[in-house]
Amino acid sequence: MFLAESRLCQAISIAFAMAGLCLGSNSAHAQTRSGVGLNLSGIAYYSPALPTIDQFKLTDKWLTQCGGEWQPVEIQCAPEGDQNKVIANWDTGEQNKLDLDENGWVKRLPTANSSDKYRYVSALLFQENNRSHVAGNYTILYDGKGKISYGLNFTVVSQEQGKDVVTVSNTRDEGLLISITQTDPTNYLRNIRVIPPGGVCAKKPEVYADSAAKCTDKTGPFVPFTDTVGQKTWHPAFLADLKGFRTLRFMDWGMTNGYVDPATWAPKVQPLIRWADRPQDSHAFWASNKGAPYTAMFDLAASAGADPWINLPPQIDDDFAIQFGQLAKRMLAPGHDLILEYGNEPWNGMFPATGWYVEQGQAKVARKEWDDKHEAWELGMNWHALRATQVCQLVKSQFGTEAKRVKCVMNGQASWTDLARQYLDCSMASQSDLGGKPCSDYMDALAIAPYFGDYLSSINPDVRAARQTWYTQKDGGLSKVFEELLGEDAKGNAIDPPLLGKIEDSVKGGAIELSRKRTESSYALAQSRGLSLFAYEGGQHLVKIPSEWVCVASGTQDSDSCGKYEDANALENDQNWVPLLIAANRDPRMAKAYTRFMQKWIDEKAQTYLFFNHIGTPGQYGAWGLKEQQFSNDWVKWKAIQPYRKGDCWWAGCVP
Structure with missing residues (x-):
């Protein structure tokens, strides 16, 4: 698509081209380059981030569905049990039975007498996305012959061959369901595009205009998105957010941490192994378990004037790394570097790749090839470090004399410096595979995640008791949260944090000072190995209290006979703690916390700092987003980081 866009750009008017309407007008390269970067929120139908103009790309899969008795007989479910009763099925789980083309479009549907349960397929958009999508008329374009119907939150405005217009509101949590109920196998429905309302002004094509009323004589006439189909990929409101950041990290875009198998609910490692199976920009969905296309990542980074930070999947073979390196050499914008990371948080047992690394070490x-005198986690750690080294060298080799444009990072844990040391030394891999050289010799940076405030949700009894007293205060505990984060009272006077002495992690100066101490230790380690220190993620880390499951049935604690468990912390989370952590993230004092935190990072002489993350809906699993919705900038954390986004980098030798 991106090569095609370049040809289309040459064909459109000179006025539009000069204004930078097309991709590839690298005007952003001339701007000041800051020292901060941004983790992008994952692409998903439920995400409040809307990166693409074609919003069908945000879907992840086809739902295999069949309808109830109110539906036409040809798409009804086959009767089950009671042969006179037809029950609708939201997802029959028969994705493995779909007949798909190379881009994921459905070539045929089951006939009415088929043994398959499903009768049609659907794609879901905007469901539970914090009502972040724009309300108004959406234009659905498609090729081929068949029948498309709509469900959930919609009103049909018009329908004609190849083009439907539906009104979608954002006053309810329901999204838009797009269903293919009939398709011609000789000319099947494909290339579905969902174009939102809005557009740009002709002379200001980098600025989003939600309607023609936003355009004036100075900015030129209104150009709706429907007039630029195939010419622009990125939503201008999304792209505007990214300009000024030094680096964009695509970890979640690549589904690096794996996925949950919808059939078994078991966590699975990201499945990419061969380059031929990689996602393509022409694929129907960009949110599948293989992630988004690398071409899209490089293009977005170039369009924003940022270095791409790309995490390669754990299981890739050597050819994948080589082919990726060749693509990177072609697509990396002039004057920019590729930040390369193999996997993500190899030490984090919550991700399925960690166990997979252990299996490779045991092999x-x-x-x-290695001796058997080491624990399983050491084997996994060494194998990951070795493979990170190999992947780094394979990618760098494709750059030839420009190999320094690839900056390889080793992922470490901010609170456990010795673990990072062992990754960098990789003693087993060094002796057996690297001729005695440590893995650090092949890296350019150590990357840590210096969050602050994680221990406030501890299940430590003393911390739990302290929290109970916070909730009784007039502000529900907000002041106590910030006393712990900042180590000062409401007037800015230094005080002992409320949890000092109750938990080891609480130190004088508060949670932000603890993060500084961790950074200091990691910086010393990086310096000793001749490496830079980056922050691959960071910011506040207020999350729900971990679940503790207790038996509440039959008065027994026998796990074999207990019929019912309950989370002992659910009530505190629901009624007190989660509302408090959300309120803290919206409180003006959080801006002060971010400012102080960043100053301490800078004072420690550390380098590029990447916030986690761009846009997200706050809830029990955290309030990670600097913004909660795309089309508003009035968010405490977002406003707090603007001076760093708009300022120069700060370390010796940095190039602004």
Whole structure:
């Protein structure tokens, strides 16, 4: 698509081209380059981030569905049990039965007498996305012959061959369901695009205009998105947010941490192994379990004037790394570097890749390549470090004399410096595979995640008791949260944090001072290995209190006979703690916390700092987003980081 866009750009008017309407007008390269970067929110139908103009790209899969008795007989579910009763099925889980083309479009549907349960397929958009999408008329374009119907939150305005217009509101949590109920196998429905309302002004094509009323004689006539189909990929409101950041990290775009198998609910490692199976920009969905296309990542980074930080999947083979390196060499914008990371948080047992790394290390032992005198986690750690080194060298080799444009990072844990040391030394891999050289010799930076405030949700009894007293205060505990984060009272006077002495993590100066101490230790380690220190993620880390499951049935604690468990912390989370953490993230004092936190990072001489993350809906799993919705900038954390986004980098030798 991006090559096609370049040809289309050459064909449109000179006025539009000069104004930078097309991708590839690297005007952003001339701007000041800051020292901060941004983790992008994952692409998903439920995300409040809307990166693409074609919003069908935000879907992740086809739902295999069949309808109830109110539906036409050809798409009804086959009767089950009671042969006179037809029950609708939201998802029959038969995705493996779909007949798809190379881009994921459905080539045929089951006939009425098929043994398959499903009768049609659907894609879901905007569901539970914090009502972040724009309300108004959406234009649905498609190729081929068949029948498309709509469900949930919609009103049909018009329908004609190849083009439907539906009104979608954002006053309810329901999204838009797009269903293919009939398709011609000889000319099947495909290339569905969902174009939102709004557009740009002709002379200001980088600025989003929600209607023609926003355009004036100075800015030129209104150009709706429907007039630029195939010419622009990125929503201008999304792209405007990204300009000024030094680096964009695509970890969640690449589904690096794996996915949950919808059939078994088991966590699975991101499945990419061969380059031929990588996502393509022409694919129907960009939110599948393989992630978004690398071409899109490079293009977005170039359009924003940022270095792409790309995490390669754990299981890739050597050819994948080589082919990726060749693509990176072609697409990396002039004057920019590729930040390369293999996997993400290899030490984090919550992600399925960690166990997979251990299996690979154990296989080395089974083959007698490594000795058997090490614990399983050490084997996994060494294998990840070795593979990170190999992948780094394969990618760098494709850049030839420009290999320095690839900056390889090793992921470490901010609170456990010795773990990062062991990754960098990789003693087993060093002795057996690297000729005695440590893995750090092949890296350019150590990357940590210096969050602050994680321990406030501890299940430590003393911390739990302290929280109970916070909730009784007039502000529900907000002042106590910030006393712990900042180590000062409401007037700015230094005080002992409320949890000091109750938990090891609480130190004089508060949670932000603890993060500084961790950074200091990691910086010393990086310096000792001749590496830079980056923050791959960071910011506040207020999350729900971990679940503690207790048996509440039959008065027994016998796990084999207990019929019912309850989360002992659910009530505190629901009624007190989660509302408090959300309120804290919206409180003006959080801006002060971010400012102080960033100053301490800068004072420690550390380098590029990446916030986690761009846009997100706050809830029990955290309030990670600097913004909660795309089309508003009035968010405390977002406003707090603007001086760093708009300022110069700060370390010796940095190039603004």
